[in-house]
Amino acid sequence: MCKSAFHSFLQELPKCEHHMHLEGSLSPEVLFTLAKRNNITLPQDDPAFQSAETLLARYDQFTSLDDFLHYYYIGMSVLISASDFEDLAMDYFRHAATDGISHAEVFFDPQAHIERGISYNTVLTGFSAARARAEKEFGITSELICCFLRHLPVPNCVSIFKDADVQASFKNGSVIAIGLDSSEKPFPPALFEEIYAGAKELGLRRTAHAGEEGPSTFISDALDILKVERIDHGIRLIEDEALLQKIAKDGTMLSVCPLSNVLLRCVKEVKEVPIRKFLDAGVKFSINSDDPAYFGGYLLDNYCAVHEAFNLSVAEWTSICRAGIEGSWCSQARKDEMLTRLDEVVRLWTPKLSV
Ligand code: HPA
Ligand code: ZN
Numbered sequence: 645m646c647k648s649a650f651h652s653f654l655q656e657l658p659k660c661e662h663h664m665h666l667e668g669s670l671s672p673e674v675l676f677t678l679a680k681r682n683n684i685t686l687p688q689d690d691p692a693f694q695s696a697e698t699l700l701a702r703y704d705q706f707t708s709l710d711d712f713l714h715y716y717y718i719g720m721s722v723l724i725s726a727s728d729f730e731d732l733a734m735d736y737f738r739h740a741a742t743d744g745i746s747h748a749e750v751f752f753d754p755q756a757h758i759e760r761g762i763s764y765n766t767v768l769t770g771f772s773a774a775r776a777r778a779e780k781e782f783g784i785t786s787e788l789i790c791c792f793l794r795h796l797p798v799p800n801c802v803s804i805f806k807d808a809d810v811q812a813s814f815k816n817g818s819v820i821a822i823g824l825d826s827s828e829k830p831f832p833p834a835l836f837e838e839i840y841a842g843a844k845e846l847g848l849r850r851t852a853h854a855g856e857e858g859p860s861t862f863i864s865d866a867l868d869i870l871k872v873e874r875i876d877h878g879i880r881l882i883e884d885e886a887l888l889q890k891i892a893k894d895g896t897m898l899s900v901c902p903l904s905n906v907l908l909r910c911v912k913e914v915k916e917v918p919i920r921k922f923l924d925a926g927v928k929f930s931i932n933s934d935d936p937a938y939f940g941g942y943l944l945d946n947y948c949a950v951h952e953a954f955n956l957s958v959a960e961w962t963s964i965c966r967a968g969i970e971g972s973w974c975s976q977a978r979k980d981e982m983l984t985r986l987d988e989v990v991r992l993w994t995p996k997l998s999v
Contacts, residue, residue, distance in 0.1 A: 646948035650961075653993040654947045657961065658746040658985040660968035661932050661943050662851075663876050663899035665751045665791075665825070666729075666771060667720045668935025669736035672696035672703075678722035678731075687718060703938050709857050709908050710827055712938060720756055729770025730777075737778035737786075739936065743944035746982050747972055748786045751823050755793045755804055764809045772818055787973055789851065790814075791823040792839060794831035805839045814846055820973060821849035823876065824866075828858040833865040840870040849873060849973045851899070855880035856910060860887060867896065874898070874971070879905060881927070882918045892926040897971035902950055903941045904934035914953040923960060930968035958997050962990050 648654075673696050679686055686693040692702035692715075699715075706712045723729055733750075740748055757767050771788060778784045790810065792801045804810060805822075813819040822843045824836055833852055843850050852870055854862040856877035863880070864887055866872045875881075878898035881888050891898075902917045904910075911917055922929050931950055936942040941949065950956070956964075969982045 646952060648948065648951055649997060650951050651948060653958070653989070653997060654951060654961065655744045655944055656989045656993070657744060657947075657965045658969065658982040658989065659744055659943060659947070659965060660930060660972045660982070661740070661745055661748045661750070662874070662897075662930050662968070662972070663751070663901055663932035663934055664736065664748060664943075665716075665753065665935050666733055666736060667723070667753055667756070668716060668939075669739070669937050670719050670723075670732055671735065671937040672699040674732065674735055674937075675699070675719050675722055678724075678728055682722055682724045682728070684722045684724075686722075703907075703940070706907055706938075707909060712908055712935070713826060716935065716938065717756060720753075721760060723757065723767075724762060726766050726770035726773070729767050730773045731770075733771050733774030734777060736936070737774060737782060737784055739942045740778070740784055741782035743942050745784055745943055746985070747969075747974055747978065748784060749789055749821070749973055750786060751789045751791045751825065753791050753793060753825065754810070755796055755800065758804065764804075764807065764813070768809075768813055768818060785974060785978055787821065788819045789821040789823045789849075790819045791825045792836060793826040794824055794836070795827040798835050798838075801836065802838055805842060814843075814848055821851060823850075824852035824854075824870075825876075828853060828856055828862070832858075833862055834869050837869055840872070844871055851876055853877055856905075857908075860884040863887060863891075867891075877901060877905075877910075878929075879910060879918055882921055888921075888925055888927060892928075895928055897967065898922070898927065898929040899932050900929045901932045901934035901939075902946050902953075904932075904939045907939040914949045917950075917953075919950055919954050919956075923956075923963075928967040928971060929964070930971065931964065958990065958994055962986065 850872045851874040852866040853876040854866040860883045
């Protein structure tokens with residue numbers, strides 16, 4: 645817990661999370677428990693897998709996105725049954741409740757499971773059960789975003805998009821959006837044009853990871869070619885001033901992930917994440933945890949790290965929280981509830997935090 649006087653204020657803000665991979669909320673403890681339950685043999689030749697402690701220590705040493713992804717894909721091999729997926733998501737939602745999250749739009753990677761022989765409906769059944777419980781038990785609303793793995797052959801991605809079960813989940817609203825993740829640099833957005841055009845036609849929401857490790861042209865390509873409505877990460881936007889001004893003017897939201905950027909060596913420290921630049925330029929963004937079990941912190945840890953690095957004012961935090969609510973893909977009625985709560989929290993805390 646951070647020592648800032650802002651800690652309770654940040655906890656109480658009705659926060660929205662837009663960039664969290666459910667498979668990235670698999671903690672080493674849950675990973676080892678599920679490996680045992682499902683008789684999965686973890687790699688014997690990597691000393692990191694000796695125990696939950698050694699694995700956690702290895703997570704401090706990631707050298708790049710690909711180095712992290714190696715562990716991310718091994719980790720998810722322990723997920724087999726619908727109840728494994730439900731337990732995983734409930735673990736995230738419990739942290740979300742503790743951190744004061746009101747609404748979460750979360751990613752999942754069906755191809756990584758289908759490739760291992762786990763059906764799409766097994767994954768979806770588990771995650772959907774957890775979402776219903778999170779709303780009932782914690783009052784947290786959520787949506788699912790189906791991600792495509794950009795390192796896999798494009799025809800494989802297209803056939804998953806067109807799969808009957810996947811299409812059914814789009815049509816019945818259990819999945820409302822698509823995303824694009826995994827290794828970024830060798831796989832430009834344009835490769836996935838057909839999928840994004842199909843998603844637009846179905847009325848799905850659309851986002852893509854761009855400008856995390858990849859160049860700022862991937863951000864403009866995601867906007868121009870894929871017609872995305874949101875950009876995940878997008879920190880390399882600072883390399884193109886004209887694009888930055890356009891994104892500010894259009895009100896396109898970025899889902900920024902500060903601790904992830906440090907752990908994956910995109911920046912040396914949180915101070916280097918362009919939070920101040922985005923605030924000053926009027927670029928809308930939300931703050932997110934990305935893969936919280938791998939990157940040393942859930943959402944509130946990210947808020948606290950940003951506060952420590954940038955010492956933001958109550959007004960600045962209020963505008964970040966408001967942008968997150970307004971940029972969410974939920975109903976206007978749900979947004980209004982969160983905006984009302986935001987006003988209450990700000991009214992309560994302003995006299996205490998203003999000096
Ligand atoms: N970037 C790209 N792909 C991912 C990430 C990420 O941060 N986390 C899980 N898949
Ligand atoms: Zn991500």
